[in-house]
Amino acid sequence: MSAPLVDISSVSHRFGQHTVLKNVSLTIEPGSYTILLGPSGSGKTTLLSILGGFVTPSEGKVLIRGEDCTAVPPAKRPTTTVFQDYALFPHMSVGSNVGFGLRMRGVDGATRAARAREALALVGLATAFDKKPHQLSGGQRQRVALARALVVEPAVLLLDEPLGALDLKLRRQMQDELKAIQKRVGTAFIHVTHDQEEAMALADHCVVMNDGRIEDEGPPERVYARPATRFSATFMGESTLISGTVTEAKSGKITVTTKLGSLSQPGTLPAGSTVALAIRPEHLVLGAAAGAVALGMVKVSDVVFQGSFKRVLGTSTTDPALHFIAKVAAASAVQPGDVVAVSCDAGDIILLADQT
Amino acid sequence: MRALIRLVSGLYAIAIYGFIFLPVVVLVLFSLQATSFPIPPFTGPSLRWYEAVLADTRLTSALVNSLLVAVVSSAVAVTLGFLSAWGFARFALPGSGLMRGLITLPLTVSYLIIGMGLLVLFNWTGVPKSLLAAGIGHVVINLPLCFAIVYSQMGDHQINIERAARDLGAPEWKVLLLITVPIMAPAIFAGFFLSMTFSWDEFVISFLLTRFDTTLPVEIWNLLRSGLNPKTNAVGSLVFAVSIVLVVLFELMLLRRKPA
Numbered sequence: 074m075s076a077p078l079v080d081i082s083s084v085s086h087r088f089g090q091h092t093v094l095k096n097v098s099l100t101i102e103p104g105s106y107t108i109l110l111g112p113s114g115s116g117k118t119t120l121l122s123i124l125g126g127f128v129t130p131s132e133g134k135v136l137i138r139g140e141d142c143t144a145v146p147p148a149k150r151p152t153t154t155v156f157q158d159y160a161l162f163p164h165m166s167v168g169s170n171v172g173f174g175l176r177m178r179g180v181d182g183a184t185r186a187a188r189a190r191e192a193l194a195l196v197g198l199a200t201a202f203d204k205k206p207h208q209l210s211g212g213q214r215q216r217v218a219l220a221r222a223l224v225v226e227p228a229v230l231l232l233d234e235p236l237g238a239l240d241l242k243l244r245r246q247m248q249d250e251l252k253a254i255q256k257r258v259g260t261a262f263i264h265v266t267h268d269q270e271e272a273m274a275l276a277d278h279c280v281v282m283n284d285g286r287i288e289d290e291g292p293p294e295r296v297y298a299r300p301a302t303r304f305s306a307t308f309m310g311e312s313t314l315i316s317g318t319v320t321e322a323k324s325g326k327i328t329v330t331t332k333l334g335s336l337s338q339p340g341t342l343p344a345g346s347t348v349a350l351a352i353r354p355e356h357l358v359l360g361a362a363a364g365a366v367a368l369g370m371v372k373v374s375d376v377v378f379q380g381s382f383k384r385v386l387g388t389s390t391t392d393p394a395l396h397f398i399a400k401v402a403a404a405s406a407v408q409p410g411d412v413v414a415v416s417c418d419a420g421d422i423i424l425l426a427d428q429t
Numbered sequence: 430m431r432a433l434i435r436l437v438s439g440l441y442a443i444a445i446y447g448f449i450f451l452p453v454v455v456l457v458l459f460s461l462q463a464t465s466f467p468i469p470p471f472t473g474p475s476l477r478w479y480e481a482v483l484a485d486t487r488l489t490s491a492l493v494n495s496l497l498v499a500v501v502s503s504a505v506a507v508t509l510g511f512l513s514a515w516g517f518a519r520f521a522l523p524g525s526g527l528m529r530g531l532i533t534l535p536l537t538v539s540y541l542i543i544g545m546g547l548l549v550l551f552n553w554t555g556v557p558k559s560l561l562a563a564g565i566g567h568v569v570i571n572l573p574l575c576f577a578i579v580y581s582q583m584g585d586h587q588i589n590i591e592r593a594a595r596d597l598g599a600p601e602w603k604v605l606l607l608i609t610v611p612i613m614a615p616a617i618f619a620g621f622f623l624s625m626t627f628s629w630d631e632f633v634i635s636f637l638l639t640r641f642d643t644t645l646p647v648e649i650w651n652l653l654r655s656g657l658n659p660k661t662n663a664v665g666s667l668v669f670a671v672s673i674v675l676v677v678l679f680e681l682m683l684l685r686r687k688p689a
Contacts, residue, residue, distance in 0.1 A: 127592060147596040156584065160593035164611040174597035225597060 076139055078103040078261050079229055084133030085121055093119045094130070095285040101229065102278070106255050108293075111273040111282035111307065117265045118233060120282070124143045124263060125154045125231050136190065138172045138228055141151050145417060148177075151228035154236050159218040161206040165307075167193070167217050168202040168265065174225035194216070195254060198259040212243045225259060232264040236271060248274055267310050281305040299401045312351040312423070313397045315368075319346045329424070332392040333369045338424050357399035357423035359385065359413045366422065371397050371415045376407055383407065387415075453669060460662035467659045478663035487613040488664055491648035495629060498560055498644055502567035503624035509568070510575025511617055515609060521590075528582075533573045544634040545570055551638070558640040566634035571627055575620035578683070582616035619683035627673040630668055 086094040094116045099106055101193050113273035122128040123135060126147035135143045142150045153174070162170050171189035172180075179366035179376040180188070196216035204215055215235060222230055228333070235251070236244040238395055252275050255262045266272055272279050272293060279293040289296050289305040300306040303314065319342050327340040342348065359371070372386040382400050385407055389395040397415060401407060439566060459467035463475035482488050511517060516522070517529055547566050555563055587609070594608045595601075610617065632646040639647060652661050 125596060127596075147592070147600045148600060152596075154593070154596050156589050158589055160589040162594070162608060162612075164614075173594065173599075177598035177603065221593075222595070286515060346686060 075158075077101060078138060079263075080134075080136040080139075081120075081124075082134050082136070084120070084130045084135065086122060086123065086128065086130045086132075091409070093285050094123075094239075096287070097133070097287055099280060099287065099290070100260055103261055104259050105261050105277045106252065106275055107263045107280060109263065109277045109280050109282060109318060110267070110269060110276075112267055112308065114284075115282040116285040116382070117282045121154075121231050121233055121263065121265050124229065125152050126150050126303070127154075129424045148224075152231055153222035153225060154233060154242075155215075155218045155222050156229040157234045157237055159206075159214045160219035161214055161217055161221075162199070162204055165217060166202070166210070167204050167206065169199070170206065170217055171221045171224055173221065178356075179227065188224055189220075195223070195257070197250070197425055211239055212247060213238065215247060219254070222258065222264075223254075227260065229263060230263045232262060234265055235337040236266070236268075244268075244271070251275060265352040272309070276342040279309070281309055281409070283308070297353075299423060300351070303427065306351040306423060306425060311354055311398050313357060313395075313399075314425075315350040315352075315395060319344050319348060332395070333389065336366055336419070336421060336422070338419075340424050342424075342426055347427045349427065351423040351425055352400045352417050352421060353423075354384070354400040356417050358416050359399055359401055359405075359407060366417050366421050368415045368417065370412050372412045373407055373409050373413065376409055378403065436524070453653070456662050457618050457666045459659055461668040462659040462662070465658060467657055467662050478659040479667075481660050482663045482667065485660075488645070488648055488652075491643055492667075493641055494560055495645040498564045498567060498635075499625045502564040502628050503571060503621050505564075506568045506571035506624050507575045507579075507617055507620045509525040510572050510577075511579050511610070511613065513572075513576050514580035514583055516604070517580060530578055534575070535569060536573045538617045540570060540631065540633040544637040547634070548637050558638055560642050560644070562641060563635045565646060566638050567624075567628040567631060570631070570634070571624035573623060574627070577622070578620040579613060579616045582613060587612055615682045616668040619679050622679035622682060625680065626672055629675065630672060641652055 076196070077100035079099075081099040082096060084094055084097045085092065090168040093114075097116070097120060099120075109120060111117045115229075119128060123130050124134060126142070126149075126299065127160060129144050133143070134141060134312055137151060149155075162173065165173070168189050171192050174184040175185045175188060178422070190199065190202060193202060193216075196214050196219050198213060198220065199215065201209060201213065206217065209217065210339055216236075219235075232251075239247060245257055245395045251262075251264075264275060276293045278290065278399045281288045281295045282301075285402075289301040289309075293309075294310055297303060300309060306312045315331050315333060319327050319329040319331040319340075320335065321340060322340075322344045325339055325341060326337055327342055327344075328335050328337050331350065335349070357368075366426040369388075370390040372390055373385055374385040375386040377386070380403070382403055383405055385397075385399040385401055387397045387399075389397065390412060407413065460472060460478055461471075463472040463477065476600065482518070501512040513532060517525060522528060546567060547562070549622060550556075551558070553561050590612065591604050591608055594604045599607065630646055631644075632650065635644040636647050636650070649661060649664055651669070652664070
């Protein structure tokens with residue numbers, strides 16, 4: 074494998090006294106779709122601004138195509154950005170908006186128009202060339218912003234919460250289109266969002282951020298199935314979290330003692346470590362058809378019908394502080410107030426070491 | 430009772446507007462006087478005094494001077510005002526609040542003080558009394574106004590638009606020229622036309638800072654010294670008409686809003 078397209082090494086950033094990025098390192102492969110996922114204040118947007126050149130990091134380096142771009146201004150680096158508010162030029166036609174980057178590169182008018190039309194066709198807006206931005210809908214403006222950023226053939230396309238301003242239905246639709254466009258042009262996309270569904274749907278590589286650090290990164294399937302930390306287990310999808318202590322550790326097996334009893338897990342943590350056991354809602358089994366690991370009884374507090382399934386919320390009868398989130402078939406007859414047995418398969422338990 | 434209130438408030442409105450506009454109406458009316466004195470009874474209408482104004486080379490050259498000073502000084506004032514507004518809006522400057530206060534301060538200083546100050550300064554530095562000196566004076570009084578108008582219209586939502594231009598490879602001067610100026614065009618034109626209005630009928634500074642070539646208000650004052658005649662009414666009406674056009678342009682620019 075050749076050198077990565079983007080290499081962020083040990084980047085930290087402070088705004089005044091406030092540290093927003095703490096020693097972040099990340100590599101981006103050519104042609105990949107990377108999602109930076111995190112709550113607001115996690116530093117994901119700052120990291121994107123550093124990649125785009127709008128912010129120069131306090132410490133660390135950013136290499137793009139092997140060149141040091143840490144302090145290179147936005148105009149001179151091979152990245153373009155799709156802004157959250159689209160930032161279209163309101164006084165120019167859609168065609169001139171899309172052609173602007175080429176105009177700045179000294180491309181002649183005829184070539185510019187031809188390439189702008191191509192880019193607009195790519196995003197499905199071939200007919201909007203002569204319109205003004207204010208004549209377009211939100212989703213259409215979004216596409217113009219995308220075409221404008223792609224037409225200059227950047228090495229990396231940066232997207233700052235690009236779907237944030239759209240309504241849910243449009244967001245899901247644009248999400249599919251974004252993925253398709255990315256596959257067609259083959260440009261590396263780096264996309265910031267706080268929407269975990271968006272992240273799972275789009276990412277080749279998912280980077281979960283919290284409090285200025287990277288909590289977890291990898292393919293979204295892996296991040297979902299085997300989250301590395303308690304934070305990513307709760308932020309990327311929901312989980313039931315059971316805290317416990319390692320009471321015994323030998324030859325790759327540990328015994329974790331919780332308020333619901335002891336269970337054996339593969340692992341190498343030393344005895345005495347505090348851990349959390351995370352179980353995804355779809356892996357919890359309610360009722361008599363018990364799985365291999367019994368988790369006691371749960372008192373159901375709420376049942377939410379969600380169309381294809383029901384979401385069941387409840388608390389453990391042995392430890393009322395322990396909240397269960399389970400997903401059951403839509404036809405299930407569970408009612409609020411029921412007390413039912415809950416269990417799961419040993420293989421579906423995710424062992425999370427507490428950070429110190 | 431209600432009818433009475435409406436009657437009284439109607440009369441009050443008529444009184445106010447009468448108070449404001451009656452002098453102008455009288456001025457314009459007697460500029461159309463056919464005889465030699467602008468006093469009742471009205472003998473017109475006649476355009477002879479307008480012909481007399483246009484035949485008077487001193488008045489017509491003063492009119493050209495006034496236009497020249499108004500256009501050039503307003504262009505300079507709005508350019509400087511725009512640049513300072515952009516600087517204050519886009520960069521974190523030390524003592525920004527204080528500096529913004531200082532730049533708008535001349536709005537509160539009387540024209541007489543500004544004119545006398547400039548007179549002393551020009552005397553001292555050897556700048557002769559001229560249209561140039563008066564033009565500089567007009568820049569001094571109009572720059573704060575242009576700054577205030579442009580600054581008030583320079584919103585944060587344009588920051589990302591400017592960033593997008595930079596991101597697509599535009600150097601800073603192209604960002605200003607191709608993005609910021611066109612977006613700010615309504616405010617810039619509004620500042621320009623309002624400055625022209627003020628420069629157009631400004632008297633005190635022009636009076637103090639010009640000598641041989643002078644502006645129209647100063648020339649009208651010269652004319653008035655030899656007593657009233659309908660010619661002064663005619664030239665006054667012309668000045669008023671131009672001011673009206675400029676103010677209307679200003680309002681069109683500032684109040685015309687495109688749907689967002």
